[in-house]
Amino acid sequence: MEHSPGRLATTLIATSIMAVGCTSSPPDSPPPPPPTVNAAGAGADGAGDPYYPQDGNGGYDVTDYNVSISYDPGVGTLDGDTTVTANAIADLNKFNLDLIGYDVSNVDIDDKPAQFTREGDHELSITPPEPLPKGATFKARVRYKGTPTVQEDGQLGKNGWQKARSGGSFVAGEPHSATFWFPANDHPRDKATFRLNARVPDGWSVVSIGREEPSTAADGWTTYRWVEETRLATYLTTIGIDKWTYERSALADGTPVVTAYAPGAENKKALEARLPEILDFLSSKFGRYPQKSAGGIYLNEDIGFSLETQGRPIYARWTNLETVVHENAHQWFGDSVSVDTWADICLNECFASYSQWLWTEAKERQNLDQRYRTAIDRFKGRDTFWGNKLYGMGKGNEFHGVYDKGVLAIHALRRQIGEDAFNRVLKEWPAAHKDANATWKQFEDFVQTIAGQDLRGFYDAWFHSDKIPADQYLYPGSLRG
Template identity: 65%
Template sequence: MHHRTAVRVVCLTLAAAGLAACTVSRSNDSSARSSAEEAPPAATSDSAGDPYYPEDGNPGYDVTAYHVKISYDPPKQALRGDTLVTAKASTSLPEFNLDLQGLEVSAVTVGGEEAKFTREGDHELVITPAEPIAQGDTFETRVQYSGTPESAEAGSLGENGWQRSSSGGAFAAGEPHSATSWYPANDTPRDKATFKLDARVPNGWSVVSNGLESPATPGNDGWTTFHWNEPNRVATYLTTVGIDKWTFERSTLPSGVPVVSAYAPGAEGKKSVESRLPEIIAFLESKFGPYPQSAAGGIYINENIGFSLETQGRPIYAAWAEEPVVVHENAHQWYGNSVTVDQWKDICLNECFASYAQWLWDEAKYGANLDEQYRTEVARSTGHLWTGKLYDMGAGNEFTAVYEKGPLALHALRREIGDEAFNKVLKEWPTRYRDDNASWSDFEKLVTETSGKDLTAFFDAWFRGDAQPADEFLYPGPLRK
């Protein structure tokens, strides 16, 4: 995700200075401490156990696949949905929950048998199958529903979830919530699954989503169905749908990965920005390793929302997004999408690294001197910059310090452990945890392993602290004049 204010502050900074790589390490003692700190609370019947969002997600099963079918009438803002959720039970399930906001459920089946269901709270769909599901069984839940989708909530960067566009279409985007405003899901980043979408809209409208595109199928009723399939596992908040009168551009990366970019009415001028995508992905591959997604591209909306978002393989860009944001959101395809946070307090693993990727891009492409940029940013900083924590920052504070303090911290880490170790870490992290979840503790362990250095105090000062680091950590190695 890229915050609009942060984009403007950081991007101006980047253009003026240079970029470098970052490094991190830690000691065995701090690794043990961090592992204890990050042990998740026991999940309750309607919680995946994230302390920041205790009502999100559900335990007892692992979703392996979503097949979402929707029909949407833009003038009426009316949605009809028919979603199949395939999951494996990790315990016996006499009942289980899915997350779904607002929409009216008309029928639920489990394994083809009619199931009882009730609604609890704002988003819990409680399902009682005809027979309890045995531990280890794979089961299919079909939910049929309809209504007018609503946004999930107003987050710190703006509305989350289903949003109506100025052209009369609609799109879904938001972090940490978005998916459950338009389909039932186990809404936690810990439960990643494949995602398939069949979206039916009136002729003249079109649909863009994640993954691989199949040819649209026109009906005899004035409606057309669009087909998208993401074969890589994806966290729910990284799924999307965009319904509009899109202008599509299609191409292929040198590696053979298909590229589909879509432009809403009024956003066609962004084609020049998106034209650098192959170069950007090639650069990021040089830093992070092979591109990890099934497809690439971008979704350019003509809306001044407060953020752009790294929806898997095909980011959503607000009207103000420019080249640095394309770098940022595509860096997330490794840091955040392929390797996904274990808990939301680990969000620096996403945002600090995507923000620092902008620094690296400016260093490589524009000759930015990152050491000078770093010193300039530290010199002009105020107390507000330092009070934000980068790890375990508290619910509602995830998307604050990570954009400005985050790249400073990573540049200091790079200078602390050296380019060789840092560059090795940058590639090893998305290789070791590809298509998985990982925590900040896991990252510190990797850096310790790679650098052989005890950086307990360094990590405490930069990532766990809420004050300006002492000079020994603020100006490591060549940063010290």
């Protein structure tokens, strides 16, 4: 994800960095394992993330979402029919799915009617007709109807089902977006494959993530189909309903590329034409492109962020070349290797932001050491800049610091461990955790092993502290010059 210029105070600082060229606390311990069941075999109503304890659920592991919706932009009502395939990881006589809004008419477990209730803002509590034994695979089918909603998020602006100026709709948001349109286990820790069948009136069209499959038309409606075969976190799904202009091609290795432009966004075609060059560059740094599809979804909307929806990022109207670099870097850092908890967000955003520096270094021959020193000089006396922790930042602060202070921290890490070790980290970390989840603590240990250095003081100074690092960590290696 990348913020729009001016969305947050930290974003203004980040823009400045990109335009220019105490006692530290011990590392935070990893969070405790998430609860899987409550008393009497009921799946927990949260995945155990300390920042969002009610997000996600326990007791099962989703393997696939099969989402079918019907939506008429002129009416604004969504009819949904979603089947969630999951494995019980505990004996369950009750479990929850997350779903925001909607009237739920039926829930079936393995084709048998189940009892259900709504609890709180987003919990759909389901009682199977028979208890589900640990190890069982089951299918939960949920049928629902209503008007999709959007919510204001304090950090990022609007999350959820949003209306386009054309009359169409799109879904985008982090950490929440999926459950504004289908029931899910809404936490990055539970990754699953995704299939979409979306029925819209003729004249409208649909774009999503994954592989495009043939559409079918009948009785004035067209059904569009998309399949994502690589497991993903739920917030990386999306749907766009509009009068899209499509461009279809393939990368050199045959990976299909589908890009969609909303009415008024066709002026981004020249920008998107550089996608193969961008992915070639990022692959040279991070290893082989980890997704099975590529492309972009270009909106004509001034939303507060662009988002790394898997394999096909969704872009705001203000998107520029570095935004496209940033969101595609997320295909490695954030999409393929996903966070274990939201406290680990630097694993996503610090590296996607630093990819923009790598790009300007390679393509514009920019001196990154000088860019770094200029930024340090500018922000040395600004406590608000250094006050944003990059790990253990606290709920509601996840996206403060990772775009600006995080870039400086990664460059300092590069100079601290040396070029050879840093280049190994950029490639070997995504390979080691491909299509999985990882923690910041695992990353610290990983880098320390590759570097052959005791980096605890460096980590404390840059990632765990809310103060400016001491000079030995602020100016490592060639930055001392």
